[in-house]
Amino acid sequence: MVENLVIIGSGPAGYTAAIYAGRAQLQPLVFEGFSAGGVPGGQLMTTTEVENFPGFAKGISGPQLMKEMRQQALRWGANLITEDVVKVDFRQYPFIVRANEKEVRTFGVIICTGATAKRLHILGEDEFWNNGISACAICDGASPLFLNAEVAVVGGGDSAAEEALYLTKYATKVHLLVRREQLRASKTMQERLFAHPQIKIHWHSIPIAAYGDEVLQEVKVQNAIAQEVWQLPVNGLFYAIGHTPNTQLFQGQIALDARGYIETRGKSTATNIEGVWAAGDVQDSYYRQAITAAGTGCMAALEAERWLSERKSLRFLSAA
Ligand SMILES: Cc1cc2nc3c(=O)[nH]c(=O)nc-3n(C[C@H](O)[C@H](O)[C@H](O)COP(=O)(O)OP(=O)(O)OC[C@H]3O[C@@H](n4cnc5c(N)ncnc54)[C@H](O)[C@@H]3O)c2cc1C
Structure with missing residues (x-):
């Protein structure tokens, strides 16, 4: 048949x-x-x-x-x-x-x-998935979790740029964590990112762990060159890594x-x-x-x- x-x-x-x-x-x-x-x-x-x-x-x-x-x-x-x-x-x-x-x-x-959606599999990722960590800013950005809060976006391409810009509608500040010292996003997108007062770009930065109490409160970030580790207090971590x-x-x-x-x-x-x-x-x-x-x-x-x-x-x- x-x-x-x-x-x-x-x-x-x-x-x-x-x-x-x-x-x-x-x-x-x-x-x-x-x-x-x-x-x-x-x-x-x-x-x-x-x-x-x-x-x-x-x-x-x-x-x-x-x-x-x-x-x-x-x-x-x-x-x-x-x-x-x-x-x-x-x-x-x-x-x-x-x-x-x-x-x-x-x-x-x-x-x-x-x-x-690609994930980073960092420490705490499973615990805070849907409770601060997301792979879709357009889907989750408007959640009360991120309203008037600081959030981070991981990635350096057009998607990361779009997600960071989109999140400025809700978050007070968006930290863009970029692994290298340059963006893969188009020139126009880069210009929009650089000019945006609510966006801060952190070069050579890789998130390595997520912490919080039921919901995400802090991300541990490692500098890819100096290897030093620093804390970033954010309520949201958005993966835009493809x-x-x-x-x-x-x-x-x-x-x-x-x-x-x-x-x-x-x-x-x-x-x-x-x-x-x-x-x-x-x-x-x-x-x-x-x-x-x-x-x-x-x-x-x-x-x-x-x-x-x-x-x-x-x-x-x-x-x-
Ligand atoms: C965490 C998260 C939250 C999201 N939230 C929203 C939201 O709020 N609103 C929104 O609009 N979008 C959201 N999205 C995006 C949305 O889920 C996707 O755009 C949508 O699911 C895509 O639908 P799809 O049918 O193309 O594929 P998928 O939903 O990816 O489904 C693919 C299907 O194919 C099956 N499959 C794969 N390989 C095989 C195989 N070899 N044999 C048989 N079956 C196979 C899988 O089992 C699955 O059933 C979210 C995505 C994620 C990851």
């Missing part, structure tokens, strides 16, 4: 694609993942409150939001399998998707394997950009392989939000439905 559509990944992109494909009667098969590239439910399973997903005026916890999306996908007939995909073969058609215990052939694939797209599985099978993100064509979610689409953070290094992941999941399902219908390669059509 050949599946109509396989969706790989169960973050906001994967479940949204499943909801739309299910409602289009494609009976999608979703490999939710197990431990590769995160957990079933995706990155929001690792956060507490999500305050910016439309429809939840009072906010909603990340795990609860993902539970609701999962239920909605099930309601529309998605077949969910909690396994990691370990191999794909897009060179033959129907495509082959192999998970740990199951191998299927499919007329179409939507890749929604997301990305993993993300790793979960695309190792697709290397050699599909076009990836220089950083490993899946390349999609123009405004669509189409990849360079006909019949394979990509949605969410796996193809987006810029917005990286639950709502944009869900939006592109929707786009991918609509594009898949139209493409499959035109080819009349649907299982339920072939059976008719």
